[in-house]
Amino acid sequence: xxxxxxxxxxxxxxxxxxxxxxxxxxxxxxxxxxxxxxxxxxxxxxxxxxxxxxxxxxxxxxxxxxxxxxxxxxxxxxxxxxxxxxxxxxxxxxxxxxxxxxxxxxxxxxxxxxxxxxxxxxxxxxxxxxxxxxxxxxxxxxxxxxxxxxxxxxxxxxxxxxxxxxxxxxxxxxxxxxxxxxxxxxxxxxxxxxxx
Numbered sequence: 001x002x003x004x005x006x007x008x009x010x011x012x013x014x015x016x017x018x019x020x021x022x023x024x025x026x027x028x029x030x031x032x033x034x035x036x037x038x039x040x041x042x043x044x045x046x047x048x049x050x051x052x053x054x055x056x057x058x059x060x061x062x063x064x065x066x067x068x069x070x071x072x073x074x075x076x077x078x079x080x081x082x083x084x085x086x087x088x089x090x091x092x093x094x095x096x097x098x099x100x101x102x103x104x105x106x107x108x109x110x111x112x113x114x115x116x117x118x119x120x121x122x123x124x125x126x127x128x129x130x131x132x133x134x135x136x137x138x139x140x141x142x143x144x145x146x147x148x149x150x151x152x153x154x155x156x157x158x159x160x161x162x163x164x165x166x167x168x169x170x171x172x173x174x175x176x177x178x179x180x181x182x183x184x185x186x187x188x189x190x191x192x193x194x195x196x
Contacts, residue, residue, distance in 0.1 A: 002090070003097045004041075005118045006107045007033040008134070015128035016121075017104050020049075022128040030102055031056045032122060032147070038096045039063065041087070043103030044070055050102070051076070063090070063098075065106055084113050091115060104132065111138075114160050118142075125150040 009019045009029045020026040027050060034040065034056030044066035051057055051073050062076040065083050070076075079086045087110065090098065100107055100116070110116050119139055139156035147153055 001092060002095055003117045004087075004091055004100060004110070004115055005097055005120055006100045006110070006116045007037075007120045008102060008104065008107065008122070009033065010121045010123050010134065011126050011128035011131075012123060013127045013129070014133045015131035016134045017132040019102075021131075022126050023124060027054050029122060029124070030054050032151075033101050033120075034060060034099075037099040037101070039098050041065065041098050041100040041103075041106070043106040044068070045105075046101070046103040047073075047076070065103075083109065084115075087113070087115055111135075111158075114158075116158055118158065119156045121154045121156070122147070123152040123154060 008016045009023065009026075010016045011022055015022065019029060023029050030050055031054050034054070037056075037060055039061045040057065041063045042065070044064060047062065047064045047066070047070060051062070051071070058074065060075065062073065064070055064076060064078045065086075066078050070078055079090075083106075100110065107116065119134075121134075136156070138159050140159050141154060142157050143155045145153050
């Protein structure tokens, strides 16, 4: 079974949509998301917006989820049919990891269908101000590293079981860790006294 990794850019205030409005070089950021990927899954809009301008997209195998025809590109295949069934079947086929890059609508659908295994975020030191936030309550941080220009790369593993008990889980900060209220001590502890 393949691992499906969602890869997105995020602003420091948690916005994950329309990076072209808050990044100086969204194409360069998308190129960074593509680093090390062999097979990329894209929504139609992301494919049409970046297919001709991002070098990393020219070299990767592109699987495009689209309900209508898209322009032909080298190594690009349009996946026809019900996206949920197609992606579920694709996940079952042995092969390299699948990376869903920058297609927020597709990623949100795949999260609902529980098809995403990991989420990788490039967190840019830019405040977007407004936009769509990613619900990070079901994410468990597995690694974080610094990149050039103050960008942080954070990788998370999905923990879908947490959605059943969403009332006991809160966001634990701006980078999307989680904490459970059940682990917080409820009884007061005696203060330590020091004597001079």
